[in-house]
Amino acid sequence: MTATEQKDTSRATIRIEWWPTVAFFVGLVLLYIGERAIGDPARVRLGVDVAAGLAMAAGLVGRARSLTQARDPNHRRAESWILIAMVLVLAGLGLYFLFALGREWLRSSLGKAFDRTDGVAAVLWPALVLLGALPLVAMQRALSAMTDGHGHAEHIEIRRVSYSAHSGATVGLVLIFCFAINYVAGELNKKVDLARFRSTRPSPATIKVVQNLNKPIRAVIFLPSANEVREQIEPYFKDLSQQSGRFTYEVVDHALSPQKARDLSATGNGLIVLGVPDEKNPTQMSQREILHVGTTLETAASALQTFDGDVQKRLLLLTRPGRIAYFTVGHGERGMDRFTLDLTKEDLRAPMSLLQQILQGQGYEVRSLGVGQGLANKVPGDAGIVFIAGPTERFLAEEVNALRSYLEGGGHIFLMFDPMAEGPAADLQPLLQAVGVKFHATLLCNDENYWPRTHQKSDFANIAAVSFSSHASMTTLSRASGRVALVLPRSGWFERDGTTPPGVQLDFTIRSMPKTWEDANHNFTFDKEEKQQVFDLAVAAHKSVGDAKDKKEMRLAALGSVDAMSDLVLGHRPNLVLALDTIKWLMGDEAIAAEVAQEQDLPIVHTRAEDKAWFYLTVFLMPTLILFGGLFYIRRVRRRRAS
């Protein structure tokens, strides 16, 4: 910016130059482009830098010339202030170039003090540029406002220039303050994660597993300090370690403990190794399971959603190893494929893949058991539990005998009936006779409480149950008796078969709702000859067998609806809980029967008709209400005013 005074014949006027300020700022912008936007080629960068230097020098010289030519004292003061502002900017830039170009020289000269000085310079140079540039713009604006529109002013009001400089400087200081506050906030950032569904708190089930540990378990968490995932999962393990002296944990950084990482086969951070400490060398682990979580919240998101279930699964694998679940095959039992509605498939019945996943999650190995695997002879000795999932074809008498022998010898069987298959139900009756129960393979219906699946009359066969006994296999459901409903699509029913055999403890665990009827003619309508009543839908029976040295317990659970455990409804929380608790009871794990904390987000499913309703509600109804409500209000106010 330059200012010259011109003398008129009548009166003196002061010329206020604007171009030096503009040239100075053009130079600043060019310098930014040269230094920051153009990396290569170096020749272009140098050219832009030189052009920037020339523009800034022109601005500085122009302003200095204006100062030397100024006659009016106020004008001289204003010009000198503007020059000082320019020098401040140049000082900032000088500091920047000093540390950018003479970095190595400064490092050797300053020695240990370099890092601190470098940090101060990094803050100081932009602050100087700001504190020079903002008052410069403000003062130029104040001076320009005093001209007649052609760059001439009668006199300079120095207070206005002073005020503008002060204003620009305070804006600059506030900006620096804001940057400083943000820098501190960035360094001391606190994160509150409300994003995930409940996941990283131990569930009652996992707590029970830890409380009932039969051997010591140690968890080694490989995560660095000040890590966001560590913040999420460390409290989880702390909670668990408070439940039992047999459970301990430690957090180590993979980079700082390479030997421990090698011993435990941990390839990096973001891993959790759960294992049984070696008795001779406690730093080693005789058995171990590895859980991958990741080191950032983004990569750990999915692992954290199922974290509790995954930890529980590994704890069970470590403490109850080698458990095998057999599913009988060859009698039209439900398959294990994932549930897809494929009309080209021969078997359209819902499979049992979710039940299989649950078993695997509990540490079971799932195998098939048919004639080929020796079922006609005997049930394999390694069988932890045998599932008979809705057979529709006849069993051989030898197979039934093998199953009954297995059961009476202290085996565990989960029997799920398909009421439409009378033959297999009759074949399996000896298993039920062993505990004094009879199964009726007739369809139950209820036209008041049912699951509307197809909105046809056949939905009456999808009955619900809200009444549960206090049996151990109903641990969780019995607490919510009357408040949660099990869905039992196509169910038959049970009743006592004479007197209960000696030693057998029998419990009817699930009861139907009142007004359920046996739909003998399969018309899904309550007819006069049919009777409405409460039916028993599931039984659980157990009996101690063997001598004092080899004491075992036979356990049998029978369910009138195989579909209640199929993929069709196993996603329904109460059905899932029934499956978990029944399996745990059958295996003698009832002490750890409880729900796993695995609340995951679910896809939103909606129909086309619902889509339309949503569309009209969200797009038109609310905005229209707001607009017309507002216009009506305005009209009322105006009328009131007019009257």
Added chain:
Amino acid sequence: MRPIALIVRRELMAYLRSPLGWVVAAVALLLDGLLFNFFAMGEGHRKSADVLRQFFYFSSGTTMVASLFLAMRLIAEERQTGTIALLYSSPVRDYQIVLGKFLSAFLFLAGITLATIYMPLLILVHGKINLGQIFAGYLGLLLLGSASLSLGLFGSSLTRSQVVAIIIGAALLLFLLLCWLIGSNTERPLSEIFSWLSLHNKHFQPFMSGIINSQDVVYYLSVTYFFLFASTRALEARRWSG
């Protein structure tokens, strides 16, 4: 405080008694509804967390635009109609004028923003909903709206034309929105500064996912504070800029 409260009341009534406020509210809801249906809900099955994230993403756009429209008239209109002289001559300080006008626009904007709550709640009909994510999302929207309003108010304090005011506000907003781009094309330490300045990319996205970072809250509050301070200075500039 009393002068500020009086200005807030007066300005809020001005919004409620002029069609502009209601039209802005209705258009914002209409746009939010359309974006919610066509993009956030989308086709096929989406998880509720994804739908919410998309909803907040699109709502942030309408919030920023609505902020500019609400802010453009705040001071420029007073200049345009000449009523600014009344304010100048009244025993009210410049910062009280700026704060009063900002708070009134913010309250109105908060009303519009919170009126969209029925959209995320509709997810409850067929999906799960995470109230924490909704809380974080709306907190983010209000902070973003507050920062955008202060930008618009600054634009309005610089000129007598409402059109020019909204152009200045939009230019500033666009600059802050595109700072991530400048940051990715420049070197340290300026790249870090520009990335930090990024109004949406850096600071709003965690809110969309239900994560509240204290640094993001501080950022929005400091942007709001800075532009309100700058607006006050711009208003005071009459004393030296003529």
